Amino acid sequence: MGRSIKKGPYIDVKLAKKVDSMEEGGKRSPIKTWARSCTIPPNFVGHTFMVHNGKMHVKVFITEDMVGHKLGEFAATRSFRGHTNKKEGLKAR
Amino acid sequence: MPRVVGVDIPNNKRLDIALTYVYGVGRATATKVCEELRLDPAMQARDLSEEQLTNLATHLEKVYVVEGSLRRQIAAAIARLRDIGSYRGLRHRRGLPVRGQRTRTNARGRKGPKKTVAGKKSVKGMK
Numbered sequence: 001m002g003r004s005i006k007k008g009p010y011i012d013v014k015l016a017k018k019v020d021s022m023e024e025g026g027k028r029s030p031i032k033t034w035a036r037s038c039t040i041p042p043n044f045v046g047h048t049f050m051v052h053n054g055k056m057h058v059k060v061f062i063t064e065d066m067v068g069h070k071l072g073e074f075a076a077t078r079s080f081r082g083h084t085n086k087k088e089g090l091k092a093r
Numbered sequence: 094m095p096r097v098v099g100v101d102i103p104n105n106k107r108l109d110i111a112l113t114y115v116y117g118v119g120r121a122t123a124t125k126v127c128e129e130l131r132l133d134p135a136m137q138a139r140d141l142s143e144e145q146l147t148n149l150a151t152h153l154e155k156v157y158v159v160e161g162s163l164r165r166q167i168a169a170a171i172a173r174l175r176d177i178g179s180y181r182g183l184r185h186r187r188g189l190p191v192r193g194q195r196t197r198t199n200a201r202g203r204k205g206p207k208k209t210v211a212g213k214k215s216v217k218g219m220k
Contacts, residue, residue: 063177065176066177069177073180074178074179
């Protein structure tokens with residue numbers, strides 16, 4: 001179920017402020033953040049974020065299509081690369 | 094057999110049931126369409142006149158998204174999720190459940206038929 005319309009989308013206040021101040025200053029450097037649950041509003045487009053995935057910050061460049069999604073959707077928290085192949089596993093030894 | 098919207102051939106059934114053979118039309122939409130076009134939902138699909146058929150076809154295409162265009166719309170939505178590199182797009186790419194369901198067991202609808210893995214303990218044995 002979605003969030004109530006009355007409240008509007010959840011946008012991390014501190015993060016939004018940071019973006020605003022950057023816009024004023026005219027520079028666009030990557031912003032480090034832990035706010036994975038923050039919804040992406042239209043004015044984030046064109047900025048780059050370093051979204052924490054639990055271990056490190058993943059670079060995420062915001063495009064127009066990403067508006068409405070949350071920052072965390074673009075920084076995977078799991079790194080499953082498949083099970084080890086039995087044959088290859090033996091070769092390695 | 095009558096044809097509505099491309100290749101769909103609803104057969105000798107009640108009109109409201111026959112219409113559900115169109116991709117994108119379920120019971121609710123079918124009943125609504127009958128009402129909008131003043132057609133008896135209990136009539137047999139084969140009894141439709143030529144005029145009623147053309148009316149049905151144009152109405153379905155105009156008011157609702159059905160068949161090819163609906164399929165295209167869905168594919169586009171999924172393609173968008175993939176392109177922006179979101180978690181949901183990744184799940185689509187991998188053919189795994191997208192909405193957070195468990196994958197330790199079940200999820201057969203997305204993963205397809207069971208592939209047995211040697212040495213893997215059964216669910217009962219895991220506790």
